Amino acid sequence: MAAVTLTNVIKRFGVYEIIHGANIDIADGEFVVFVGPSGCGKSTLLRMIAGLEDISGGEIAIGGKVMNDVEPADRGIAMVFQSYALYPHMTVGQNLSFGLRMTGNPKEDTDRRVKRASEILRISELMARRPKQLSGGQRQRVAIGRAIVREPQVFLFDEPLSNLDAELRVQMRVEISRLHKELGTTMIYVTHDQTEAMTLADRIVVLRGGHVEQIGRPLDLYDNPDNQFVAGFVGSPKMNFIKGRVVGRNTRSVTVELVGEEKARIIQPLAGAVPETGAKVIVGVRPEHFGNAGEGDADLTVGIDVVEHLGGTSFIYARTAHGEDLVIQRDAAKVPETSEITVSIRKSYLFDENGQRLR
Amino acid sequence: MRYQNATAYRFLTPYLLIFAIFWVWPIISSFMISFQATRTVPWRFAPTFNWGRLIGDPAFFNALKNTLLILVIQVPVMISLAIVMAVLLNSPLLKARALYRFAFFAPVVVGEVAYSAVFRLMFNLDFGIINKLLAGVGLVKIDWFSNVTPAMALIMIAVTWRWAGYNAIILLAGLQSIPEDVYEAATLDRVSKVKQFFYITLPLLKPVIVFCAVLSIIGTMQLFTEPFLITERGGPGGGTETLGLLLYRQGFRSLNFGYASAVAYTMAGLAITITLVQLWLTREPK
Numbered sequence: 001m002a003a004v005t006l007t008n009v010i011k012r013f014g015v016y017e018i019i020h021g022a023n024i025d026i027a028d029g030e031f032v033v034f035v036g037p038s039g040c041g042k043s044t045l046l047r048m049i050a051g052l053e054d055i056s057g058g059e060i061a062i063g064g065k066v067m068n069d070v071e072p073a074d075r076g077i078a079m080v081f082q083s084y085a086l087y088p089h090m091t092v093g094q095n096l097s098f099g100l101r102m103t104g105n106p107k108e109d110t111d112r113r114v115k116r117a118s119e120i121l122r123i124s125e126l127m128a129r130r131p132k133q134l135s136g137g138q139r140q141r142v143a144i145g146r147a148i149v150r151e152p153q154v155f156l157f158d159e160p161l162s163n164l165d166a167e168l169r170v171q172m173r174v175e176i177s178r179l180h181k182e183l184g185t186t187m188i189y190v191t192h193d194q195t196e197a198m199t200l201a202d203r204i205v206v207l208r209g210g211h212v213e214q215i216g217r218p219l220d221l222y223d224n225p226d227n228q229f230v231a232g233f234v235g236s237p238k239m240n241f242i243k244g245r246v247v248g249r250n251t252r253s254v255t256v257e258l259v260g261e262e263k264a265r266i267i268q269p270l271a272g273a274v275p276e277t278g279a280k281v282i283v284g285v286r287p288e289h290f291g292n293a294g295e296g297d298a299d300l301t302v303g304i305d306v307v308e309h310l311g312g313t314s315f316i317y318a319r320t321a322h323g324e325d326l327v328i329q330r331d332a333a334k335v336p337e338t339s340e341i342t343v344s345i346r347k348s349y350l351f352d353e354n355g356q357r358l359r
Numbered sequence: 360m361r362y363q364n365a366t367a368y369r370f371l372t373p374y375l376l377i378f379a380i381f382w383v384w385p386i387i388s389s390f391m392i393s394f395q396a397t398r399t400v401p402w403r404f405a406p407t408f409n410w411g412r413l414i415g416d417p418a419f420f421n422a423l424k425n426t427l428l429i430l431v432i433q434v435p436v437m438i439s440l441a442i443v444m445a446v447l448l449n450s451p452l453l454k455a456r457a458l459y460r461f462a463f464f465a466p467v468v469v470g471e472v473a474y475s476a477v478f479r480l481m482f483n484l485d486f487g488i489i490n491k492l493l494a495g496v497g498l499v500k501i502d503w504f505s506n507v508t509p510a511m512a513l514i515m516i517a518v519t520w521r522w523a524g525y526n527a528i529i530l531l532a533g534l535q536s537i538p539e540d541v542y543e544a545a546t547l548d549r550v551s552k553v554k555q556f557f558y559i560t561l562p563l564l565k566p567v568i569v570f571c572a573v574l575s576i577i578g579t580m581q582l583f584t585e586p587f588l589i590t591e592r593g594g595p596g597g598g599t600e601t602l603g604l605l606l607y608r609q610g611f612r613s614l615n616f617g618y619a620s621a622v623a624y625t626m627a628g629l630a631i632t633i634t635l636v637q638l639w640l641t642r643e644p645k
Contacts, residue, residue: 103548
């Protein structure tokens with residue numbers, strides 16, 4: 001087990017800078033998830049930790065040792081690839097033991113490690129099969145098994161569940177969580193799926209365009225996002241954003257009027273700088289933070305487009321008079337049959353025009 | 360649906376007719392001719408005439424020996440060379456890759472007569488560049504055309520030059536279909552590049568290697584151009600005569616179509632047998 005430290009890590013491909021100085025501290029035994037949309041640099045960052053990509057600037061340390069110029073095999077890491085990267089011509093047993101056999105590891109120790117990994121992942125009965133004879137979930141287990149036999153200090157997962165169907169993904173998510181508890185090893189996991197990030201991580205690193213947007217515990221990111229991007233990325237369905245304008249201010253709060261909704265005004269207390277009157281702002285409201293009329297700060301009457309019933313909960317897809325789309329979460333029993341509904345904003349977040357949180 | 364099928368067959372009829380007349384019928388006809396004595400007029404049915412001669416004909420066994428010798432030596436050498444060339448072509452370190460790809464493939468599109476003439480000049484005893492090079496490094500000159508062993512070597516060199524690049528391009532396609540992350544996984548497993556080649560690249564390339572080998576076996580069984588043009592009709596003294604050349608000599612110089620047909624069927628039978636044995640030896644385990 002080992003801590004991983006990224007200090008001002010930069011990655012350039014030719015003249016293009018892809019990672020712009022990432023600073024991340026990962027504690028020993030921690031499960032950290034890198035999350036972000038496609039092209040944000042999360043996989044590149046993981047591959048740099050693995051040593052599969054050169055580091056253009058900054059430092060990566062594993063277990064206190066700088067790894068910039070250390071060969072991938074000597075970094076004490078094991079990686080699980082998105083496509084599993086199993087050796088198709090070898091059986092499961094051979095896949096698990098290949099690396100150890102090639103490096104002359106004693107046979108008894110190799111057998112012991114393979115047996116342990118196969119027991120942990122419950123794949124003992126698959127040892128004689130080839131990858132093409134396995135289901136997607138089984139292949140993923142073998143890929144994880146191949147990482148386990150290396151007994152690494154750090155596990156790296158590169159979108160390991162994205163090739164699986166929804167049901168299997170949930171199942172494997174639980175398996176990986178269980179594995180982390182059982183092994184207690186540092187794990188770094190890359191995904192574009194914020195649900196995976198929220199459910200698996202001790203801490204989440206949100207990336208966008210090669211920048212670290214925010215690092216924090218899942219619920220901290222959910223409850224206290226630093227900016228509009230993180231607020232929108234974390235949570236499903238995503239946070240609603242409604243344009244607003246500052247119509248009043250004092251030293252510790254602002255009054256915001258929602259655009260096109262003259263009666264809908266929100267008073268937001270602020271500890272930091274207070275924007276000028278007339279400034280454009282964005283009001284963020286999570287779907288579950290809409291209440292019944294009169295329950296919150298401001299009431300909005302919206303037209304209902306579609307209602308999705310998920311059993312206990314329903315999502316109302318609605319539109320404000322000004323044409324802004326909203327998603328409202330309701331108990332299934334409380335969804336009205338009407339084409340219009342008046343909702344109240346019980347809790348909201350305020351962002352400036354550039355998407356930075358005002359608080 | 361049936362009407363659509365009928366329309367489709369009407370469109371196919373011209374092709375099928377030509378195919379039947381110029382492909383299927385000659386195959387059947389030559390099989391029948393192989394059971395006839397064709398040096399007499401009129402031809403007469405004599406089932407053992409040609410096939411019986413084949414078994415005892417020293418010229419046939421000489422041609423068979425030469426063909427198999429070329430097959431056994433040249434095909435493995437060429438495939439090995441093609442694998443090395445494909446790996447080099449696939450290297451990320453290689454610059455001007457498209458140029459090399461073209462250069463490797465170019466021999467196939469060069470006219471057979473032109474390339475044979477160039478080879479004859481290059482390997483000429485007195486003024487050929489090869490002998491000049493040999494002399495330049497202090498080795499004795501080789502008379503490539505008058506001695507059997509050098510002549511056979513020359514045929515193998517020429518065939519290898521012509522087809523190695525072609526096979527390398529096919530193998531390159533196979534190499535490029537091996538996912539990069541398999542190698543990355545092996546790198547993380549501390550498997551050296553050399554071991555990656557032998558334990559990952561070669562096994563994963565096996566179907567393509569087998570494909571190239573089958574093509575080469577079929578090609579070598581039919582080998583004709585090089586011994587005809589470079590070593591002057593299988594010379595010296597039949598030392599490089601192949602089955603293809605024997606067939607030509609019997610069929611089109613002696614006009615002994617019956618015997619030539621028997622040789623042709625023997626060639627086809629051997630090619631099929633060797634290919635089946637090879638496919639069986641290199642089959643995927645279940």
